[in-house]
Amino acid sequence: MLSKREKELISNIWERLTPVAEDIGAEALLRMFTTFPGTKTYFSHLDISPRSPHMLSHGKKIVLAIAEGAKDISQLTVTLGPLQTLHAYQLRIDPTNFKLFSHCMLVTLACFMGENFTPVVHAAMDKYLSAFAAVLAEKYR
C-alpha cells in the first residue's frame, strides 16, 4: 500500500528521470539481459547490444510509461489500459519477467541515485513497480 508521501516521492523522482529516460531504460534492459539471460528470448527481433538504437528507444518507451503511471498512481488501471492489452494478447511476456525487470530497474536507480537511493526510496519504488507489474498483467487471464 502506497502512502500519500510515497506517491509524491515516486512522482517527483520519475519526473526528474524523464530527461534521461533512454539512458535509464537501456541500462535496466542491459542489466536484465546480462543477469537473466532467459529474458533475451523475447527480444530476438531487436539488436540488444549495449546502447544500440533499439535498446535506447525501447528503454525510453518503458521508462516514459512508468513515469506516466507515476503521475497519478490511483489511475494506473486506466493509464495502462492499452499496454495491458498489448502485453496480454500480443507480446504475452510471462509476468515473472516483470519482477526481473523491476529488480534491474531498482539496481539501475540505485547506481544512478547513489546515497539518495535510501531504504525509504527503495521501498516506495519497489512497491510502485510491483503495482505497475500487477496492473500490466491484469488482462492475461
Next chain:
Amino acid sequence: KKVQIGVRAPWKGIFGKAAILKVLIVYPWTQRHFGTFGEFPNDDTIIGNAKVIAHGKVVLRSLDKAVKNMDNIMGVYTSLSRYHCEVLRVDPENFRLLADCIIVSIGSKNSSDLTPHVQATWHKFLSAVVEAMGSQYSNRA
C-alpha cells in the same frame, strides 16, 4: 567459475549493514525474525539498532568465507542452513530478498563498479549462496 573471480574485488563490511537495513525496511514482514533485537516502531529504530548492524556484519563475514571457498559454497553453509531451518525457522525466501538487497546496496554505494556484467556475476554467486542456505530445508521433509 572463472567469471566468479570478479566477485573477489575488494569489498568492505559496509554492504552488510546497508543490505540488512534495506531488507528490514523494504520488506517489513522480515522483521518477524528479529523480535529479540528490540522494537521497530519506525525505520529510524531499525537504522539505529546495534544488533541489526551486528547481524549485517555476521552475514558479510560468512559471505567472505564463501568467496574464499567458491568451490564448496554448499559446504560453507551446511550448518548455517540447518540452524536457520531448525532453530531460527526462517523462510528461505528471505535469503533471496537479502541477496537482492545486497546487490542494490552495492549499486548505491559503488555505482561505477557495478556494471551489468559485475551485477550478473554477483547474482550468480549470491544465487549459489541462497541455494546453499536453503539446502538443509528439503532434508527436513
